[in-house]
Amino acid sequence: MTVAWLGMGLGLARYNRRPWSPALVPGLQPSYVPGVSRSKGLLWQNSAKTVPAVNAGDPIRVATCPYTGQDVAAPSDAARMTLTADSGKFGANGNGSSSVLLYTFPTFSGPWTVYAAGYLQAVGSGQNWVPLGDDNPVMVTYYGSSPAWFLENDAAGEVSYGGAMPTGSAVVRVRRDASNNVFVRVNGTEHAFSPATLTGTFTFNQFGGTRYQSIYSNPANHTMATLVYNQAVSAANDALITSFLQGLVP
Amino acid sequence: MSTTANVIAWIPAASLATAEAAVNPLLASPNAPGTNTFSVKLSPTGSAPATAYGCCAPVNTAVSPELMAALPSLKASLGGDYHVVSWDTYSLQTDCLNWWAAAGLVPILGPS
Numbered sequence: 001m002t003v004a005w006l007g008m009g010l011g012l013a014r015y016n017r018r019p020w021s022p023a024l025v026p027g028l029q030p031s032y033v034p035g036v037s038r039s040k041g042l043l044w045q046n047s048a049k050t051v052p053a054v055n056a057g058d059p060i061r062v063a064t065c066p067y068t069g070q071d072v073a074a075p076s077d078a079a080r081m082t083l084t085a086d087s088g089k090f091g092a093n094g095n096g097s098s099s100v101l102l103y104t105f106p107t108f109s110g111p112w113t114v115y116a117a118g119y120l121q122a123v124g125s126g127q128n129w130v131p132l133g134d135d136n137p138v139m140v141t142y143y144g145s146s147p148a149w150f151l152e153n154d155a156a157g158e159v160s161y162g163g164a165m166p167t168g169s170a171v172v173r174v175r176r177d178a179s180n181n182v183f184v185r186v187n188g189t190e191h192a193f194s195p196a197t198l199t200g201t202f203t204f205n206q207f208g209g210t211r212y213q214s215i216y217s218n219p220a221n222h223t224m225a226t227l228v229y230n231q232a233v234s235a236a237n238d239a240l241i242t243s244f245l246q247g248l249v250p
Numbered sequence: 251m252s253t254t255a256n257v258i259a260w261i262p263a264a265s266l267a268t269a270e271a272a273v274n275p276l277l278a279s280p281n282a283p284g285t286n287t288f289s290v291k292l293s294p295t296g297s298a299p300a301t302a303y304g305c306c307a308p309v310n311t312a313v314s315p316e317l318m319a320a321l322p323s324l325k326a327s328l329g330g331d332y333h334v335v336s337w338d339t340y341s342l343q344t345d346c347l348n349w350w351a352a353a354g355l356v357p358i359l360g361p362s
Contacts, residue, residue: 214358
């Protein structure tokens with residue numbers, strides 16, 4: 001009996017230490033994780049996917065999501081992001097004026113959760129970090145001039161949370177729950193947006209910039225991952241995802 | 251040291267269609283329909299209408315040597331200006347915004 005209980009205890013301990021995997025948490029949408037895509041040979045400098053992006057500075061025309069297999073792609077060579085490397089951790093940055101990778105997500109009308117991991121070196125006035133954006137107003141953006149996080153829906157409804165981002169590594173979660181409450185969590189501390197709720201729909205369609213407002217991530221801000229879920233994420237799974245993202249930043 | 255250079259450029263608005271046609275054959279991949287290489291609207295005040303269009307394009311010089319070699323002749327035929335900055339040292343403010351400003355051009359931002 002003692003042995004059996006001991007075995008069960010070890011099993012639970014092992015269960016609690018299991019790493020995040022895409023199959024573990026339902027609702028994962030095509031995501032942008034340049035370092036993981038790179039390691040699997042899924043980053044490309046051209047749309048024909050014949051020239052891989054491997055080294056820091058290589059432009060990224062197509063990034064295949066390592067989990068869903070779907071492509072996110074820049075609309076032109078001039079709009080390509082470029083591969084970055086910080087202390088051995090690969091990510092990507094933009095040029096600050098036109099860089100985007102496009103993917104049209106389904107419209108989210110219920111709860112959703114977005115994670116972003118980055119290495120930020122420019123968070124002051126005029127210096128932004130844009131994990132998700134759109135040609136429409138919908139976006140998840142840190143706007144350095146305020147400074148504040150902004151969240152907008154398809155109808156240009158907007159909420160914000162005022163607070164400067166720290167420089168260095170950042171793991172951020174932005175979410176809407178089933179009651180339309182919206183939150184932003186920065187490095188483990190969650191804040192309610194103001195106003196606290198945001199109804200309506202969200203149709204995200206680009207990583208790295210929001211052409212609607214000509215707001216783009218500063219090149220000094222490197223994105224290691226943007227994970228998108230079309231539903232709420234449980235606390236246990238959130239811990240696994242957060243741990244995974246923390247391993248991607250320097 | 252990366253082999254990527256950022257090519258920062260502007261062209262007069264009247265040259266947009268000609269410039270797109272001239273540049274397209276030199277790209278590593280074709281643009282998506284409706285997308286321009288020169289996608290940044292510029293004007294003297296930062297307000298519409300655009301009097302010029304800009305780009306800040308990452309170009310892997312090892313992959314696209316023809317594009318790099320064609321830059322002087324493109325400038326001569328299209329007008330405007332360009333300069334090339336190493337990706338390793340590129341600064342948005344210095345190499346892009348300040349450089350356009352020195353030509354009297356400011357990006358036109360969308361509605362907020």
